[in-house]
Amino acid sequence: MEQVRACEQSGLEEPVNDGYSWRKYGHKDIYGAKHPRGYYRCTHKNSQGCLATRQVQRTDTDTSIFSVMYLGRHTCVQASRLQPGQPQKKVEQHDKKRKRKSQETLINFQTGGHANTNDYDTTQVVLRSPSFSFPSAPVPIPCQQKESNSNICSSHLTPDNHFMSSSLSSPSTSGSNSIFSPYRVNNIESGHDLQTSDYDLCEFESALPLALDSSDLYLDWDWDSFDGFCF
């Protein structure tokens, strides 16, 4: 099983290291929001045609909390996420100077001809930066005690590529050095017709323990099933 690291960062840095390598391609001030939104896409978009993107924005209410929205799924092979010893796929670099047209080609390849945003998985993750020492910022208290049980979740994709949350072993059960972050998962889609599609939108809220070393914070993620349904 592979893991996504939810990495704490200090202060104003972006605390969102999910194990993938992202490349920033845009930055926008959002109307009505206090903080701008950063736009990232997978580093391997060109080399592997990976269409995953994400948007990172500081929450209005608490500047120590980041809202991260994931759009699309990774179809790439990320070297950092490979098992040690697993041979790394050689990626040929081709057509780096692609024109806008070729982007549509990629989309069509992925979605079978329908460059429709409804085909994306959309996941929103709200990350609280634990080490953010803002005077007014409340001390991040792990929320797993408040609403434990079903709210400590691992997440995986169902066979129909829907993003799902499921109950996970409590942090105490993990004897390893990987610490499960208390992620509260709110499925704010819940069968509502956000659009006329099966548009998944999940929200995670994470309050990471203060004292933890950033390198030890892991969100256990069922990447096996995740990868298993990538086209």
Add this chain to the structure above:
DNA sequence: TTTATTTGACCGCG
């Protein structure tokens, strides 16, 4: 030199 970030321009949609 290669790769990533910054940042204003551009574009589509409502």
Add this chain to the structure above:
DNA sequence: CGCGGTCAAATAAA
């Protein structure tokens, strides 16, 4: 026309 998303040239970093 405004807003949100993306592009791409300039710039920075490795």
